[in-house]
Amino acid sequence: MMTIRQYYLTKLIEECAEVSQRAAKSIQFGADQAQAQSGHAVPDADGGIPNEQTLSNKLRLSNELNDLLTVMTILQDLDEVTVESTADFLLYYTKKREKLEKYLKFSQELGMVGFD
Secondary structure: OOOOOHHHHHHHHHHHHHHHHHHEEEEEEEEEEOOOOOOOOOOOOOOOOHHHHHHHHHHHHHHHHHHHHHHHHHHHHOOOOOOOHHHHHHHHHHHHHHHHHHHHHHHOOOOOOOOO
16 A cells, blocks of 8 residues: 555656656647547636637646646645745756756757757
8 A cells, every 4th residue: 555645656657747748749749739539628718618629738738737736736735845936946946047058059059950
């Protein structure tokens, strides 16, 4: 039998995989393509649930990211992860963004990523 901690860590693994899958679908088929299958739906401005078959990959990716953030928040509530303060996160974000930009430029120099 697994513990509650293990249960939510397993959910974290699952949500990461779902984010990865939806990101791959968006690369392969485009952000605006709507896949004809059930999935998550968020209420629209009127509180209604849109037809799930019309959800774009962009919206489905957003929904999967929200699922991931929900599990992360639960893990924070269980004291399994520490979420940085806004100021600490902004510092971390700045450093990570610089690193990502460095490797993006390198990939572009190698001709592996286009210049948009």
